[in-house]
Amino acid sequence: MSHSTLAALATPRADYSYAFLDAFARRELRRRTLKAIAIPGYQVPYASRELPIARGWGTGGLQVSLALVGPQSVVKVIDQGADDSVNAANLRRFITRMSGAATTTDALQATILQSRHRIPEEILREYQTLVLQVPDPEPLRAVQSDSSRAHQMHADADYGQMWLVLYEQLVRYRQYLQGASYPSLVNGRYVISPSPIPRWDTPKLHQAAHLTLLAAGREKRLYAVPPYTDVYPLEFTDVPFQVEDQRDWRCRHTGVQHKFMNELPLADGSAGYELSDSGYQQKITAGTAPGATYYDDQGNFYHDGYLKPPVRPE
């Protein structure tokens, strides 16, 4: 007959609650996340908590990931496309240590992908959630410094000034200049700033199978692009939006073309290119067949007709 003691019956003592956040914080985040999903593109304020990393280092994304993660989750963390940068490694280690979740670098195996600056090249599926870290959630910040006024402009769908900025760019440079975080209209209602992802990645949000959650820890706002939601970059009907032109760029390790590349200065003064998505590159190098990608080998986007041929305005 075994002697059960009180200590043996009780939950073992732990220094932290599961996945670091206490129950109140987790409930707060989950409620706000649900609200954000219910109103696509609307910035929901939330009670952003202190975390053992500094504000501005991905605390928004980290809180959302911690609120979602469970012991069965598989986590991938991306920083500038890479899995092995210091920030990504730190966040990944923290999430798994606090939750017991598994980690991966394979974009298709992950159930939660936390990312800064990139959306993977392979088409994400319905079982996946992409969490984007956002430094500045307010797309109107550049044109309206008063945030309560900006809030009112969102309510009125008063985005004339954002269009004016595009108009100015076309007048002066005959093309859209905004490189990353290209303002996009979600579900025909709210304009969002889709984190500093390159223009290359912005179309990937359109009618995506996966859920995208965008969270800013310092600014205490989170918003969502639910699965199968329309996302259109702001563009004039006669001057279509363009992604980065990298047609002639070829990855020096894998020979792949028509994927988003990092440009590397070489010793002889020329430029070399390598795949920005390191998980995708690993798969190719290892000889594993990667999944279908958003842009095929000819550079065509997987939604036909979404990206249009370039037009130079007069």
Next chain:
Amino acid sequence: MTAISNHRFVPNDPPRLVATPPLLRAQGLVKHYGRITAVQDVSLEVYPGEVLGVVGESGSGKSSVLRLLNLEEPADAGTYTLELPGWQGQNLLRLERFQQREVQILHIGIVYQNPHLGLRMRYTSSGNVAERLLITGERRYSTLRAAARASLATSEFPLDRMDDPPRILSGGMQQRVQLARAIALRPRLLLLDEPTTGLDVSVQAMVLDTLKRLQRELHLAIVIVSHDLGVIRTLADRVIVMRHGRVVETGLTDQVLEDPQDAYTQQLVHAKL
């Protein structure tokens, strides 16, 4: 029956201005700023195609009235209606903010004395005009360019400078950009807040010429606020004289300026002449 007995007495046609209902009708406008009463029981009417001048000394409440008419600020009391399709008989001062915005954008144009209030100085002049169309949902770049060019041409702005920011333009040109912006959506009502103050006399004369021509061609109803009686005399059909937030005298321009009845108006007219 003879032709003569058929001929009934027909009264003379009433003056045409009176035959049509007034475009703008404001009654009993009141506006306080804290303890200060800026506008006290001001009523005015403007008919389509008419120019109403508002004169008075600094601080008499002229500009406050204009801000109320432009729905920029909430009034404390009063009614304000515009004879516009869809908005007849509605007190615009009591509308929701977004409805007020719709009326303001589509039907009211305004030119401020200070171009910094009316223009985005860092953007191009054509962009300043195109913004009005962008707000209403125009999404073709070529249409925006054409509309900006047309409006700027109408306000006699030199088109080779249409993509310069107002920051580097002269005062007269800045006012022309404001004017082009105000008429970009072909509003029925144009509000002018000291549009030529601060311009030298020759530039002022040219801007006034443009205003007169525009008013004739577009059949605009205009409310012009000025302390410059010369400007009022050139443009206005009718005048109201304000002092301490109240209307002290109203009448046809010539009548008021040549034969002022109120003591203050007499003082004002003689101070000028």
